[in-house]
Amino acid sequence: MPGEFNLIETYFSNQQANRDDVVLGQGDDCALVSPPADCYIAISTDTLVCGTHFLASACPADIAHKALASNLSDLAAMGATPAWVSMGISMPEVNEPWLASFCGAFFELANQHDIQLIGGDTTKGPLTITLTVQGFVPIGQALTRGQARDGDGIYVTGTLGDAKAGLDIILKTRLSMQADINQTLEKRHYRSTPQIFAGTQLRGIASAAIDISDGLIADLGHILSRSQRGAIIDTEQLPISNELLHFAQSDILARQYALTSGEEYQLCFTVPQQHQQKLEQQLAGIPYSRIGQITNSGHIVLHEQGCEVDWELAGYDHFKDH
Amino acid sequence: MPGEFNLIETYFSNQQANRDDVVLGQGDDCALVSPPADCYIAISTDTLVCGTHFLASACPADIAHKALASNLSDLAAMGATPAWVSMGISMPEVNEPWLASFCGAFFELANQHDIQLIGGDTTKGPLTITLTVQGFVPIGQALTRGQARDGDGIYVTGTLGDAKAGLDIILKTRLSMQADINQTLEKRHYRSTPQIFAGTQLRGIASAAIDISDGLIADLGHILSRSQRGAIIDTEQLPISNELLHFAQSDILARQYALTSGEEYQLCFTVPQQHQQKLEQQLAGIPYSRIGQITNSGHIVLHEQGCEVDWELAGYDHFKDH
Numbered sequence: 001m002p003g004e005f006n007l008i009e010t011y012f013s014n015q016q017a018n019r020d021d022v023v024l025g026q027g028d029d030c031a032l033v034s035p036p037a038d039c040y041i042a043i044s045t046d047t048l049v050c051g052t053h054f055l056a057s058a059c060p061a062d063i064a065h066k067a068l069a070s071n072l073s074d075l076a077a078m079g080a081t082p083a084w085v086s087m088g089i090s091m092p093e094v095n096e097p098w099l100a101s102f103c104g105a106f107f108e109l110a111n112q113h114d115i116q117l118i119g120g121d122t123t124k125g126p127l128t129i130t131l132t133v134q135g136f137v138p139i140g141q142a143l144t145r146g147q148a149r150d151g152d153g154i155y156v157t158g159t160l161g162d163a164k165a166g167l168d169i170i171l172k173t174r175l176s177m178q179a180d181i182n183q184t185l186e187k188r189h190y191r192s193t194p195q196i197f198a199g200t201q202l203r204g205i206a207s208a209a210i211d212i213s214d215g216l217i218a219d220l221g222h223i224l225s226r227s228q229r230g231a232i233i234d235t236e237q238l239p240i241s242n243e244l245l246h247f248a249q250s251d252i253l254a255r256q257y258a259l260t261s262g263e264e265y266q267l268c269f270t271v272p273q274q275h276q277q278k279l280e281q282q283l284a285g286i287p288y289s290r291i292g293q294i295t296n297s298g299h300i301v302l303h304e305q306g307c308e309v310d311w312e313l314a315g316y317d318h319f320k321d322h
Numbered sequence: 323m324p325g326e327f328n329l330i331e332t333y334f335s336n337q338q339a340n341r342d343d344v345v346l347g348q349g350d351d352c353a354l355v356s357p358p359a360d361c362y363i364a365i366s367t368d369t370l371v372c373g374t375h376f377l378a379s380a381c382p383a384d385i386a387h388k389a390l391a392s393n394l395s396d397l398a399a400m401g402a403t404p405a406w407v408s409m410g411i412s413m414p415e416v417n418e419p420w421l422a423s424f425c426g427a428f429f430e431l432a433n434q435h436d437i438q439l440i441g442g443d444t445t446k447g448p449l450t451i452t453l454t455v456q457g458f459v460p461i462g463q464a465l466t467r468g469q470a471r472d473g474d475g476i477y478v479t480g481t482l483g484d485a486k487a488g489l490d491i492i493l494k495t496r497l498s499m500q501a502d503i504n505q506t507l508e509k510r511h512y513r514s515t516p517q518i519f520a521g522t523q524l525r526g527i528a529s530a531a532i533d534i535s536d537g538l539i540a541d542l543g544h545i546l547s548r549s550q551r552g553a554i555i556d557t558e559q560l561p562i563s564n565e566l567l568h569f570a571q572s573d574i575l576a577r578q579y580a581l582t583s584g585e586e587y588q589l590c591f592t593v594p595q596q597h598q599q600k601l602e603q604q605l606a607g608i609p610y611s612r613i614g615q616i617t618n619s620g621h622i623v624l625h626e627q628g629c630e631v632d633w634e635l636a637g638y639d640h641f642k643d644h
Contacts, residue, residue, distance in 0.1 A: 023362055027548070028466050029399035029532060030364035032459070035357035040345055042352035043440060045454065047410035049447030077351035088369035088410065088452030118365060121452070125371030130410030130443070130452035132367065137354070144350050210351060226349070 008122045011099045012087070015107040019116045021083065031118035033084055039136040041083075044074035050127035054190075055170065060098045061105035062190035063129070066263075068109045069194045070213065071133040073265040076199035077211035079143040080135030082115035090125030113196055143202055143209035143269070148227035152207050152270040154292040155279075157195050159241040160216060161254060162188040164261030176247045184243050192265040201282040202269055209269035215260040217300060217313050220268055230297030235259070235304045239289040252304075259302075260313050270294055330444045333421045334409070337429040341438045343405065353440035355406055361458040363405075366396035372449035376512075377492065382420045383427035384512035385451070388585075390431050391516045392535065393455040395587040398521035399533035401465040402457030404437035412447030435518055465524055465531035465591070470549035474529050474592040476614040477601075479517050481563040482538060483576060484510040486583030498569040506565050514587040523604040524591055531591035537582040539622060539635050542590055552619030557581070557626045561611040574626075581624075582635050592616055 013026050024032040035041060048067045050056050068085070075082050091098075110117060115133065166189025168174040169182045176182050195211070202209060208223045216238075224231055238258040248254035271279050295301075302309050335348050346354035357363060370389045372378050390407070397404050413420075432439060437455065488511025490496040491504045498504050517533070524531060530545045538560075546553055560580040570576035593601050617623075624631050 024464070024466065028468075029396040030366040030402065030457075030464075032362040032364055032400070032464055034362055034461075037359065040354040040356055041363075042354055043406070043408060044352040045408040045410050045442045045452075047412055047443040047445045047447075047450075047452070049412045049445050049450075052412075052445055052447050074351040078354070080352065084365070086365060086367040086454045088367050088454075090369055090371045090374070090450060120367045121369040123369045123371050123374055125369075125374050125450060126448040128369075128371075128412055128447060128450045128452075130367075130369070130450075132408045132410075132454040135352075139356075142346070142352075142354055144346065146350075 008094060008099065011103045012117065012120070015103055016116060017111055019083065019114065022116050022118055025116070026119045033118065036136055039138055040142060042075055042078040042080035042135045042137050042142065043132065044071055045130060045132045046071045046074070047128065047130040058190070060102040064102040064106035065109055066190050067129045067131055068106055069192050069265055070263065071131045072113060072115070072194035072196060073211040073213065075133055075135040076195045077143060077209050077267055078137060079141060079199045079203040079209070080137040081200060082113045082133060082135045082196060084118045084134045085110065085115050086118060086132045087120035088130040089120065090123045090128050092124065092127060138203070141203040143199065143206050145208050145210055145223045146226040148208040148223050148229050148270040148294045149272060150229065150294055150296045152272050152294040153276070153290050154220065154231055154233065154268070154270055154294060155288050155290050156212070156216065156239065156266055156268050157198050157286060157288045158266040159239045159244070160212070160264055160266060161244045161257035161261045162241055163192065163263045164257050165244050165247045166190070178246065181243050181246055185247060189263065192263070194265055195267045198267055198283060198286050198288070201286070205275045205278050205282055206269040206271055209267055212264040212266050212268055213262060215262045216268060217259050220300065223268070223270065224300065228298070230295040230299045230301070231292055232295055232301045232303055233292035235302050235309070237289055237291045239287070256311060256313065329416060329418070330421065333425045334439060334442070337425055338438060339433055339436070341405065341436065344438050344440055347438070348441045355440065358458055361460055362464060364397055364400045364402035364457045364459050364464065365454065366393055367452060367454045368393045368396070369450065369452040380512070382424040386424040386428035387431055388512050389451045389453055390428055391514050391587055392585065393453045394435055394437070394516035394518060395533040395535065397455055397457040398517040399465060399531050399589055400459060401463060401521045401525040401531070402459040403522060404435045404455060404457045404518060406440045406456045407432065407437050408440060408454045409442035410452040411442065412445045412450045414446065414449060460525070463525040465521065465528050467530050467532055467545045468548040470530040470545050470551050470592040470616045471594065472551065472616055472618050474594050474616040475598070475612050476542065476553055476555065476590065476592055476616060477610050477612050478534070478538065478561065478588055478590050479520050479608060479610045480588040481561045481566070482534070482586055482588060483566045483579035483583045484563055485514065485585045486579050487566050487569045488512070500568065503565050503568055507569060511585065514585070516587055517589045520589055520605060520608050520610070523608070527597045527600050527604055528591040528593055531589055534586040534588050534590055535584060537584045538590060539581050542622065545590070545592065546622065550620070552617040552621045552623070553614055554617055554623045554625055555614035557624050557631070559611055559613045561609070578633060578635065
């Protein structure tokens with residue numbers, strides 16, 4: 001490959017540890033990998049487009065982190081252990097400082113999770129990044145969306161709402177008066193932590209799981225629709241950070257952020273009563289909260305101080321104006 | 323998923339046969355697949371960008387065929403049998419006739435090769451398609467680029483040069499006087515046939531293989547560089563279609579097209595002398611030609627009527643002006 005492609009190849013091939021199960025990495029027509037026995041392979045693909053998922057002015061390290069974290073989050077939601085990632089990236093020009101920053105953050109997160117870049121394609125075009133991640137999950141232990149049952153508790157990891165507040169700050173539609181809070185929330189928008197460990201700990205315990213990428217209401221909705229169930233959410237139980245509370249200046253608004261904030265990459269999962277004790281053991285040290293219960297109603301009901309409330313809330317749809 | 327996303331999901335999920343090894347297809351956080359024992363998984367990713375790899379005016383069925391065919395071709399070059407494909411696609415708007423045409427051609431080719439779409443991501447953005455294909459190859463039988471040895475014959479499947487002539491016709495930089503020849507060559511540019519069967523038949527016979535995506539000179543160059551070898555090519559042995567000969571109006575020009583035509587998706591492979599007879603048996607019924615021999619020179623020498631010729635030829639680089 002002549003010219004500047006060599007440069008790109010150098011950036012994408014020289015920064016990572018090698019896994020034993022990668023027989024042949026980048027540089028041939030295909031990568032060759034050796035899958036483990038007794039596991040299924042979990043596979044997920046996410047595309048990030050400049051102008052749709054991030055601003056052209058976004059820091060390349062933030063873009064890289066977000067791209068990989070959002071994909072790892074899908075593995076987490078399945079209870080899978082990360083293994084391999086492929087990248088298709090188009091960019092308008094070869095920009096060395098941009099590449100250095102992008103690759104630095106990408107491989108930092110990849111190496112944290114022992115996931116190896118096994119190949120991809122770099123082309124000229126509008127900035128777009130598509131990752132396909134693969135991981136392993138023992139046969140019969142994958143966390144799917146379809147097995148939530150009446151009475152199961154509904155849980156989320158971490159806190160919710162910060163990513164949406166961060167987006168408001170990036171787009172300048174709403175700001176906190178405190179610069180450090182703006183900074184923290186903006187960082188949380190780009191730099192979420194995929195809940196890989198929590199996902200693997202939930203194997204055999206959770207009846208259903210999903211990662212929160214479109215907002216809690218929308219994503220819990222996917223579980224309910226696949227499980228043919230409904231839910232009651234106690235909005236007072238929604239886990240909210242001090243920063244979000246300060247930003248929103250009101251409990252109600254903070255809770256509405258928590259219910260609709262996309263790109264959180266926390267897990268939402270359901271657990272039958274009989275696994276309650278096991279849950280506490282398995283998630284010891286991981287922040288998580290019980291926020292409600294699965295019902296047979298077929299829809300989501302929000303409770304606030306024991307009473308039903310009717311808030312106008314929606315998920316996120318790329319082809320809707322927003 | 324509200325709104326128009328449902329529509330897209332329908333197009334991408336309702337047109338194909340299901341493989342037994344796909345435990346969970348589209349619709350959860352990840353697909354789950356069950357890999358075979360005694361095989362490696364071959365994985366390849368290709369990105370096609372509107373304006374770089376095809377014109378905005380291109381027929382959506384042609385775009386879909388080209389996207390999947392170019393990816394399947396990478397599996398062919400590895401000797402792999404296709405299994406699963408993931409798609410990241412961004413498009414500026416939801417256009418039903420466009421989607422219907424795109425999906426029709428995509429699933430026609432996918433079903434021909436028993437490869438199942440197991441998931442992906444659809445986003446709003448400039449038209450870009452990234453596919454990650456996966457296939458199986460028995461352990462120890464993958465065709466790589468690095469094992470060509472002195473004296474091995476160099477071969478290609480099919481004919482070469484038509485794809486470049488087709489591109490000239492699409493871009494109107496050169497046309498044949500005959501409309502039917504223009505049509506045929508344009509079709510060959512978009513509608514190449516991935517050489518999956520040839521690839522699997524070459525397991526255990528070819529010492530090295532690659533698919534011709536950047537042009538014979540550039541792609542044979544990858545084999546030579548990985549194998550640390552050189553090559554003599556007898557340009558008179560290059561397989562050229564009647565249509566290309568008519569289009570080029572000169573043997574020399576037709577041969578130059580054959581040497582540099584990208585996106586051919588034929589295979590270039592090397593075979594040691596002792597596998598010559600086996601090759602004839604294994605490729606019976608598949609068009610292929612011997613075009614030269616591996617040497618220890620470290621570079622490519624072109625022969626024409628027994629004499630060395632010095633043509634100015636180059637591969638294709640997306641970041642070079644062209």
